[in-house]
Amino acid sequence: MSLAETILPGSRIRTGAIPWRCSGWLAVFIALTTLGTAAVVxxxxxxxxxxxxxxxxxxxxVTPGALWVSGGAATAILGCLRKPPPPPAVPxxxxxxxxxxxxxxxxxEAADPLSSYLAGLRRQLAAQGLAEATTVFVLSDTHEAVRIADEEAALAPLIAAGTVVYRRRSERTGHKPGNIAEWLAAxxxxxxxxxVLDADSRMSAGRIRALMHRIETEPGLGLLQAGIARVRGRSLFGRHQRLSGRLLSPHFGRGLAAWSGKAGNYWGHNAIMRIAAFRSAAALPILSGPRPFGGTPLSHDFVEAAWIRREGWVxxxxxxxxxxxxDGPQTLADFHRRDRRWCQGNLQHLRLIGEPGLDPVSRLHLALGIIGYLAAPVWLALMILVASDAVxxxxxxxxxxxxxxxxxxxLCALGHWLLRARTRRRQRLILRAGLHELAVSTLVAPLxxxxxxxxxxxxxxxxxCGWKRERPRAxxxxxxxxxxxxxxxxxALGAAAGSASSLPWLLPVALPLLGAPLLQRWLERGA
Structure with missing residues (x-):
C-alpha cells in the first residue's frame, strides 16, 4: 500500500521529495548567524x-565555535521578533x-511514578471525551529480573483494570526504535x-487532545513535536535545568519553530505522529562498519524526522x-552519561547528512547537532593555545x-519576562531568577x-558507549x-608562558574546573 493510500480518506498529500524554497524566517536566521560568526572572527x-x-x-x-553560539543567538532573536501564536482553539x-x-x-526506569501518572492520565482522558479514541500501551524493554518484578507489580492494577496494555519484549532488538517498530508491525x-512518551514524560490530557485535534485537521501533517518543560527538580542541578527551561524556552522554541517551518525536528518523545508517515522512518538505516560510527543510529529521532520530511510530510x-x-538528570554524572550517548549519536549523523532527497532544513538540523558537540573540543583547543601563549x-x-x-x-529571555511582569515585586523575582540562572550556567559550562x-x-x-549500562570500575x-x-x-600553562593577557580567557574556565569537587557537591544536594 502506498503512503498516499494510507492517509485519511479524502485528503491528499504530495509523496516523495518536494521542491524546496527558503522561507523568510530561515533567511533571517541564516543572515543573523552569518553576521554573528563574521563579527566574532x-x-x-x-x-x-x-x-x-x-x-x-x-x-x-574560532569559526565553528562562533557559528554555534551565533546560531543560538539568532534563534533567540527570531523568537523575540515572532509574536506568540494564540493557543489552538479546540471546539x-x-x-x-x-x-x-x-x-x-x-x-x-522506576515504574511506581509511571503507574500513578498513567492512572491519573486515564481519568483525564475520560473527562476530555477521549476514552474511546485512545489506548495506552506500555512497551517495556526492561531485562533485569528485580526491575521486571517491580515493574509488573506496579503496573498490575492498571493492567487488570484495562487502563493500559502492557508488553515486555524478551529480545531487545533495535532498542527503542526496534520496540516501536515491533509494535507497528504487530x-x-x-x-x-x-x-510517543518516555517513562519520565508527562503530558496532560488537555494537551494531548489539542495535539490530536491539530493532526486530524491538518492532513499533510506527519509529525507534531510539542515543546517540553522540566518537572520540578529534586537537586539544585535539576532545579537549575527547570529554571533555564522556563526562562529560555518560550522565545527559543518560537525561533526554532519559525526557521524550521515545515521541516521541524523530533526529540524522541512528547510528540504525536501519523502512523502512515512514521512507517517511512520506522526502518532506520543500518550504518556499515563497527561502532561507534556503525550500527543503528543512537540519535534516531533526528533521523526519523528527516526521513518523514523526505516523504513529503510536514x-x-x-x-x-x-x-x-x-524529568531530567539530577546529578552531573547522570547528565554526562546521557550526553555521551547523544554525542555518539549526533556524530553518527556525519554519515547521514549527505543522504539523497533530504530537505535542506533537515540537513541543517543534523549539521547543528554535529557542530554542537564539535564546538566543545574547539573551545578547549583555543583555551590551550591561549594559555600556552602560542596565540x-x-x-x-x-x-x-x-x-x-x-x-x-x-537577554532576550529576560526582556520577554520583564515585559510581562506587572509589578515591581514580579520584576525583582525575574531579575533574581535570571542572575541565578546566569551564575549557575557560567559555573557549569566549563565542566x-x-x-x-x-x-x-x-x-x-x-x-x-551504545545503550549499555555503566559498569563499576575496579x-x-x-x-x-x-x-x-x-x-x-x-x-600551569598560563604561568609557564608568563602572559598576563591570557588571564581574562583562562580564569572563567579554569576556576570552575578547579572548584569542581565543591561545585558538584553543591549542585547535587537533594539528588
Missing part, C-alpha cells in the same frame, strides 16, 4: 598581535474521528496516530510547553564579543565543555578528577 583577527601557523589554526577553530464538542495509540517506552491496526514544532514535561590576543574586545553573543538568548570534549575524542578514538577515581586536572593544567 573579524574581532578576533583584528586583536591578533602576531600572525603565525598557530594563529591561523586558532582562527580556523468543546469536538471528538476525534480516528484512534490514537499512546506509546509509553520503558526500560528499567499492534498498530485500527490506529491512525501514535503519541514535520512541525509546537513550542508551547504547557501540559508537556519530562597572543590583544585586549578583551574578542572576549566581550563572544560573551555578548552568548548572552543574547538570556560540560570538558566532558563533551572527552566524549568527542572518545568517539573519534573508536570507543562505543579502580574508583574521584569523579571530579578530570576537571581538577584540566583546570590545573590550564593555569
Amino acid at each position: 573579524a574581532v578576533v583577527a583584528a586583536a591578533v598581535e602576531e600572525w603565525s601557523p598557530a594563529t591561523g589554526l586558532a582562527l580556523a577553530l 468543546d464538542d469536538w471528538r476525534p474521528k480516528q484512534r490514537t495509540a499512546i506509546l509509553v517506552l520503558l526500560c528499567g 499492534r498498530s491496526d485500527g490506529f491512525t496516530y501514535m503519541l 514535520v512541525a514544532l509546537d513550542p508551547d510547553t504547557r501540559g508537556s514535561a519530562e 597572543a590576543i590583544q585586549g578583551v574586545l574578542p572576549l566581550l564579543a563572544i560573551a555578548t553573543i552568548l548572552m543574547l538568548p538570556k 560540560v565543555m570538558l566532558r563533551q570534549s572527552g566524549a568527542v575524542l572518545s568517539v573519534l578514538a573508536g570507543r562505543d 579502580l574508583a577515581l574521584p569523579p571530579w578528577l578530570p576537571e581538577v586536572a584540566s583546570g590545573t593544567g590550564l593555569l
Whole structure:
C-alpha cells in the first residue's frame, strides 16, 4: 500500500521529495548567524598581535565555535521578533474521528511514578471525551529480573483494570526504535496516530487532545513535536535545568519553530505522529562498519524526522510547553552519561547528512547537532593555545564579543519576562531568577565543555558507549578528577608562558574546573 493510500480518506498529500524554497524566517536566521560568526572572527583577527601557523589554526577553530553560539543567538532573536501564536482553539464538542495509540517506552526506569501518572492520565482522558479514541500501551524493554518484578507489580492494577496494555519484549532488538517498530508491525491496526512518551514524560490530557485535534485537521501533517518543560527538580542541578527551561524556552522554541517551518525536528518523545508517515522512518538505516560510527543510529529521532520530511510530510514544532514535561538528570554524572550517548549519536549523523532527497532544513538540523558537540573540543583547543601563549590576543574586545553573543538568548529571555511582569515585586523575582540562572550556567559550562570534549575524542578514538549500562570500575577515581586536572593544567600553562593577557580567557574556565569537587557537591544536594 502506498503512503498516499494510507492517509485519511479524502485528503491528499504530495509523496516523495518536494521542491524546496527558503522561507523568510530561515533567511533571517541564516543572515543573523552569518553576521554573528563574521563579527566574532573579524574581532578576533583584528586583536591578533602576531600572525603565525598557530594563529591561523586558532582562527580556523574560532569559526565553528562562533557559528554555534551565533546560531543560538539568532534563534533567540527570531523568537523575540515572532509574536506568540494564540493557543489552538479546540471546539468543546469536538471528538476525534480516528484512534490514537499512546506509546509509553520503558526500560528499567522506576515504574511506581509511571503507574500513578498513567492512572491519573486515564481519568483525564475520560473527562476530555477521549476514552474511546485512545489506548495506552506500555512497551517495556526492561531485562533485569528485580526491575521486571517491580515493574509488573506496579503496573498490575492498571493492567487488570484495562487502563493500559502492557508488553515486555524478551529480545531487545533495535532498542527503542526496534520496540516501536515491533509494535507497528504487530499492534498498530485500527490506529491512525501514535503519541510517543518516555517513562519520565508527562503530558496532560488537555494537551494531548489539542495535539490530536491539530493532526486530524491538518492532513499533510506527519509529525507534531510539542515543546517540553522540566518537572520540578529534586537537586539544585535539576532545579537549575527547570529554571533555564522556563526562562529560555518560550522565545527559543518560537525561533526554532519559525526557521524550521515545515521541516521541524523530533526529540524522541512528547510528540504525536501519523502512523502512515512514521512507517517511512520506522526502518532506520543500518550504518556499515563497527561502532561507534556503525550500527543503528543512537540519535534516531533526528533521523526519523528527516526521513518523514523526505516523504513529503510536514514535520512541525509546537513550542508551547504547557501540559508537556519530562524529568531530567539530577546529578552531573547522570547528565554526562546521557550526553555521551547523544554525542555518539549526533556524530553518527556525519554519515547521514549527505543522504539523497533530504530537505535542506533537515540537513541543517543534523549539521547543528554535529557542530554542537564539535564546538566543545574547539573551545578547549583555543583555551590551550591561549594559555600556552602560542596565540597572543590583544585586549578583551574578542572576549566581550563572544560573551555578548552568548548572552543574547538570556537577554532576550529576560526582556520577554520583564515585559510581562506587572509589578515591581514580579520584576525583582525575574531579575533574581535570571542572575541565578546566569551564575549557575557560567559555573557549569566549563565542566560540560570538558566532558563533551572527552566524549568527542572518545568517539573519534573508536570507543562505543551504545545503550549499555555503566559498569563499576575496579579502580574508583574521584569523579571530579578530570576537571581538577584540566583546570590545573590550564593555569600551569598560563604561568609557564608568563602572559598576563591570557588571564581574562583562562580564569572563567579554569576556576570552575578547579572548584569542581565543591561545585558538584553543591549542585547535587537533594539528588
